[in-house]
Amino acid sequence: MRKFVYDFTEGNKDLKDLLGGKGANLAEMTNLGLPVPPGFTITTDACRHYLAGGDVPDGLAAEIAAHLDALETTMGKRLGDAADPLLVSVRSGAKFSMPGMMETVLNIGLNDVSVLGLAKQAGNERFAWDSYRRLIQMFGKTVLGIEGELFEHALDELKGSRQDTDLDATDLQRLVETYKGIVRAEKGRDFPADPREQMELAIRAVFDSWNAPRAVLYRRQERIPADLGTAVNVVAMVFGNIGMDSGTGVAFTRDPGSGHQGVYGDYLQNAQGEDVVAGIRNTVPLQDLERIDPDSYRELLDIMGTLENHYRDLCDIEFTIERGKLWMLQTRVGKRTAGAAFCIATQLVDEGLIDLDEAVTRVSGDQLAQLMFPRFSAAADNTRLTKGMNASPGAAVGKAVFTSARAVELAARGEAVILVRRETNPDDLAGMIAAQGVLTSRGGKTSHAAVVARGMGKTCVCGAEELAVDTRAGCFTAPGGIVVNEGDVISIDGSNGAVYLGEVPVVASPVMEYFEGGPIEDELVAAVDRIMRHADSVRRLAVRANADTPEDAARARAFGAEGIGLCRTEHMFLGDRRKLVEDLILASSDEERQAALDALEPLQKADFAGIFAAMDGLPVTIRLIDPPLHEFLPDYTELAVKVALAGDAAEDKDRRLLDAVKRLHEQNPMLGLRGVRLGLVIPGLFAMQVRAIAEAAKESANPRAEIMIPLVGAVQELESVREEALRILAEVGVDALIGTMIEVPRAALTAGQIAEAAQFFSFGTNDLTQMTWAFSRDDVESAFFGKYLDLGIFGVSPFESIDRDGVGRLMRIGVEEGRRTRPDLKIGICGEHGGDPDSVHFCHEIGLDYVSCSPFRVAVARLEAGRAALTSDGSDTR
Structure with missing residues (x-):
C-alpha cells in the first residue's frame, strides 16, 4: 500500500522530493539527535493527488490518525484535551524554499475549553489566550479566507498606543471573542471547535496554498516546477510566547x-x-x-x-x-546574496568541507550577473535620509511607492520604483518583483522582505526605524522632518543600508572592473577569480561573443570570449552607409548595381580587418546579410507623405525610393526575401561580402574566418552560395570555414543533408523559436505572454530560455543528423539563449562545441559552462 505519512524518525535530508525541504530536514535533525519537537510529514504525493482530483487520497485520513495517536503517546497529551491539551502546528514545506509563499497554522487544538486547560498547565492565562487569538487569526485568514486586515484592525483598536506585550489576559480574552465574531460575520459559521476538524481543514489549506497566486508568482520568478506540490508537517507545538524566559x-x-x-x-x-x-x-x-x-x-x-x-x-x-x-x-x-555565495563557496574550500568542483556548482551565472551591476559612487553628495539594515546588496534608484499594486502599475509603464513599506508580507511579492529595490521601516535581516529580496537578488534595506511610513497617505517622514511623497526619487544602498534623497550616481562594480582587467583587491573579487579559473579549467563548451564592431570584439575578449560566434554584417550598413544600400536597391542596371557594391566592399573590408585584429588568432563567425532590404529604406508612410506634399516638385530619388519601398513591401517580412534568399536573388551581394572577408583575412596577422550563410532551409541553397564563396576564397588565396545558421525548422529536420555542404552549424535560436512556435517576438511578448505564464503554458518565456521539448528537440535532431553525416562538424549557438544559464546547460547536454552571447554575458556563460560540465549526466551526442 502506498505510504503518505512519515514520522520524523523515518525520513532524511535526501527525501526532499517526497517530504519537502522542511520535512526532510526536520527528519535529518531528528536523526542527528538534535532537540526537535516530535511530528510527522504528509508527503508531496498526497498533495499532488489532492490538487489533481480535489480530494485527499484514500487511506490518508487513517494514516494521519495513526501518526497522531503515536504523537499523543509520545507527548503524553491528547489533541484538544480539556485538562492538558496537545497543540500542533500545520506547516507547509515544498522541495525548494518558498519563504512566506504558502500557509502555516499554529496552535491547532485550542477551543473555549482546552484554552482553560492550557492556561492551568502553563500557569499563565495571558499566554493561553494569546495563543488562542493567534490560532483564530491565522486560521481565519489562511483556512477560511478572511481578509487579514479585519483581524489586524481589531487588534490595533484594542491596543491603542500599547504594544502587543502590554495586553493582559482579559484584553486577549476579549480579542478572542472579537475574532470569533469576525469569523461568524464573514463566513456565516462559528470558528470550528473540534481540534480534528481544525487540523484537517488546515492540511487542505496548505495543499491549496500551493496554487495561491503569490506562490505561483514566486515559482515563476524562481523557475520552480509547478507540478512538485508541497508536503505538510504536523509538529507538536513548543511555545516562545509563554513568558520572558521564552x-x-x-x-x-x-x-x-x-x-x-x-x-x-x-x-x-x-x-x-x-x-x-x-x-x-x-x-x-x-x-x-x-x-x-x-x-x-x-x-x-x-x-x-x-x-x-x-x-x-x-x-x-x-x-x-x-x-x-x-x-x-x-x-x-540558507538563501544568501550573490557576493556571499561566492565568498562562502571559497571559504568552505579552504576549510576542507568541499572541493573546488563543488564550489563552482554552489554559485550561479545569475549571481555572477548581479555582482556585475553598478554601485553607488562614494563621492555622491545626496542628502542621506537614514540608515537601515543592509539586507540585500545592490544600488537601487526609483520613485517611492507605498503599495505593491502601485509598484506593478508604474513598472509596467517603464518607470523605476522603490517599494516602501512598514514591513512586507507575502502579498507584496508582485510589487517586490516589479521594484528596483525594497525599503522597510521594520524587521531585521531575517524578515520577509530581507529573505525574499536576497533570494531574488533584489536590493533591500530593512529596519530603517527612524522612518515613519504612512502607507495610506503615501509618504514617509525621515529624521529632521523631511517628507518623501509617492513619486519622489530615492536611492537605497543594500550594501551599507543607507537611504538617500534623489538619484545617487553609480560607478562600476569591482567585479566588473576585474573582468575588464582591474586588480583583485578584496575577498569577493578574489573568490570570483578563483571560481572562474576553476570553471574555465573544467568546462568543455567554448564561449564566444556576438560582436559587430572591433570595440565590441575587444570588450568581449576582455570578458574571456574565445572568439566571435556571430558578427552581424547588416549592422555595418547603417548610418552614413545607408545611402550606399539605397543605391544598390535603386540600381537599374548591372553597372549601377556593381558600382554600389564596389563602394560598399572597402568599407566592409575595413570592418572585418578591425574585428580580425581584435580577435587575433581566435575564430570569427561572420553572418552574411540577413534582414529584408526594406529595413534599410525610409519608412513607407513618411516617404509617401513627403512625396505627396511635394507634388510635381518631388525629387526623382524620392519617387524611386517610394517605388522601391512598395516593391519590397512584404506582408510577413520575417518569412520573406531575406537571408540566403537575398544572396541568390540579388547578384553580387554575397560575393561582395565574401571578397571583403577574404581580403581582410589576407591582410591580417592570424585570422580564423568562418562564413555563415543565414536562413538556409534546403541544402541546394547552401550549395549554390558555397560554390561562389569557395571560388572567391581561392582567387584571394585564403581559407575559411563555410557553414550555415540553423534557424528554419526544415534545416534542423534535414541537417544530415545540409551537413554535406556545411563545415559548421550555428543555431540561431531567436528565429528558430519564432518559427517553431509561430510567434512574432516583437508582437506577442507584450500581447499575451503574461497570460500564458499565468496559465502555466510557459514556465518561462521561450525567448528567454530554450524550449527544450520543442525547439530543443529540433536542435537535438540537427546535432545528431549533422554529425552522422560529418563527424567533425563544429556546432554552436549564437542566439541570445547562449547567455541564459539553463540554456547553456542544455547546449552542453546535446554536445554543442560552443555558445555565443552578448559580450556582457560572456562571463556568465563561462561559469555556467563549467557548472554544466560538473553537473552533467554525461550525455553527449558525439
Whole structure:
C-alpha cells in the first residue's frame, strides 16, 4: 500500500522530493539527535493527488490518525484535551524554499475549553489566550479566507498606543471573542471547535496554498516546477510566547549578506515565530541571547556548528526557547546574496568541507550577473535620509511607492520604483518583483522582505526605524522632518543600508572592473577569480561573443570570449552607409548595381580587418546579410507623405525610393526575401561580402574566418552560395570555414543533408523559436505572454530560455543528423539563449562545441559552462 505519512524518525535530508525541504530536514535533525519537537510529514504525493482530483487520497485520513495517536503517546497529551491539551502546528514545506509563499497554522487544538486547560498547565492565562487569538487569526485568514486586515484592525483598536506585550489576559480574552465574531460575520459559521476538524481543514489549506497566486508568482520568478506540490508537517507545538524566559529566533551560521563568519540572526523574547519573520516587532541581535539566556545560547552555537559541518554549507535555522529549553524548528541551506555565495563557496574550500568542483556548482551565472551591476559612487553628495539594515546588496534608484499594486502599475509603464513599506508580507511579492529595490521601516535581516529580496537578488534595506511610513497617505517622514511623497526619487544602498534623497550616481562594480582587467583587491573579487579559473579549467563548451564592431570584439575578449560566434554584417550598413544600400536597391542596371557594391566592399573590408585584429588568432563567425532590404529604406508612410506634399516638385530619388519601398513591401517580412534568399536573388551581394572577408583575412596577422550563410532551409541553397564563396576564397588565396545558421525548422529536420555542404552549424535560436512556435517576438511578448505564464503554458518565456521539448528537440535532431553525416562538424549557438544559464546547460547536454552571447554575458556563460560540465549526466551526442 502506498505510504503518505512519515514520522520524523523515518525520513532524511535526501527525501526532499517526497517530504519537502522542511520535512526532510526536520527528519535529518531528528536523526542527528538534535532537540526537535516530535511530528510527522504528509508527503508531496498526497498533495499532488489532492490538487489533481480535489480530494485527499484514500487511506490518508487513517494514516494521519495513526501518526497522531503515536504523537499523543509520545507527548503524553491528547489533541484538544480539556485538562492538558496537545497543540500542533500545520506547516507547509515544498522541495525548494518558498519563504512566506504558502500557509502555516499554529496552535491547532485550542477551543473555549482546552484554552482553560492550557492556561492551568502553563500557569499563565495571558499566554493561553494569546495563543488562542493567534490560532483564530491565522486560521481565519489562511483556512477560511478572511481578509487579514479585519483581524489586524481589531487588534490595533484594542491596543491603542500599547504594544502587543502590554495586553493582559482579559484584553486577549476579549480579542478572542472579537475574532470569533469576525469569523461568524464573514463566513456565516462559528470558528470550528473540534481540534480534528481544525487540523484537517488546515492540511487542505496548505495543499491549496500551493496554487495561491503569490506562490505561483514566486515559482515563476524562481523557475520552480509547478507540478512538485508541497508536503505538510504536523509538529507538536513548543511555545516562545509563554513568558520572558521564552522566545523565538532565526539564526544563520554565516552572514547571508557578506558570507563573513560569526553569529548572525534575530531573537525576540516572549514571541512566536511569525512575529520575527513578519517584522511587526523589532528584534534584538542574536548575540543578545548570550545575555538573556546563556545556556540556550551556548547550546545553539554548538548546534549551528554541527549543522554547518553536516550540511557543508550556510544553514538558516529557526528555533524556539520554551522556559529555557531550546527546540529546533527548521533548518535549510540558507538563501544568501550573490557576493556571499561566492565568498562562502571559497571559504568552505579552504576549510576542507568541499572541493573546488563543488564550489563552482554552489554559485550561479545569475549571481555572477548581479555582482556585475553598478554601485553607488562614494563621492555622491545626496542628502542621506537614514540608515537601515543592509539586507540585500545592490544600488537601487526609483520613485517611492507605498503599495505593491502601485509598484506593478508604474513598472509596467517603464518607470523605476522603490517599494516602501512598514514591513512586507507575502502579498507584496508582485510589487517586490516589479521594484528596483525594497525599503522597510521594520524587521531585521531575517524578515520577509530581507529573505525574499536576497533570494531574488533584489536590493533591500530593512529596519530603517527612524522612518515613519504612512502607507495610506503615501509618504514617509525621515529624521529632521523631511517628507518623501509617492513619486519622489530615492536611492537605497543594500550594501551599507543607507537611504538617500534623489538619484545617487553609480560607478562600476569591482567585479566588473576585474573582468575588464582591474586588480583583485578584496575577498569577493578574489573568490570570483578563483571560481572562474576553476570553471574555465573544467568546462568543455567554448564561449564566444556576438560582436559587430572591433570595440565590441575587444570588450568581449576582455570578458574571456574565445572568439566571435556571430558578427552581424547588416549592422555595418547603417548610418552614413545607408545611402550606399539605397543605391544598390535603386540600381537599374548591372553597372549601377556593381558600382554600389564596389563602394560598399572597402568599407566592409575595413570592418572585418578591425574585428580580425581584435580577435587575433581566435575564430570569427561572420553572418552574411540577413534582414529584408526594406529595413534599410525610409519608412513607407513618411516617404509617401513627403512625396505627396511635394507634388510635381518631388525629387526623382524620392519617387524611386517610394517605388522601391512598395516593391519590397512584404506582408510577413520575417518569412520573406531575406537571408540566403537575398544572396541568390540579388547578384553580387554575397560575393561582395565574401571578397571583403577574404581580403581582410589576407591582410591580417592570424585570422580564423568562418562564413555563415543565414536562413538556409534546403541544402541546394547552401550549395549554390558555397560554390561562389569557395571560388572567391581561392582567387584571394585564403581559407575559411563555410557553414550555415540553423534557424528554419526544415534545416534542423534535414541537417544530415545540409551537413554535406556545411563545415559548421550555428543555431540561431531567436528565429528558430519564432518559427517553431509561430510567434512574432516583437508582437506577442507584450500581447499575451503574461497570460500564458499565468496559465502555466510557459514556465518561462521561450525567448528567454530554450524550449527544450520543442525547439530543443529540433536542435537535438540537427546535432545528431549533422554529425552522422560529418563527424567533425563544429556546432554552436549564437542566439541570445547562449547567455541564459539553463540554456547553456542544455547546449552542453546535446554536445554543442560552443555558445555565443552578448559580450556582457560572456562571463556568465563561462561559469555556467563549467557548472554544466560538473553537473552533467554525461550525455553527449558525439
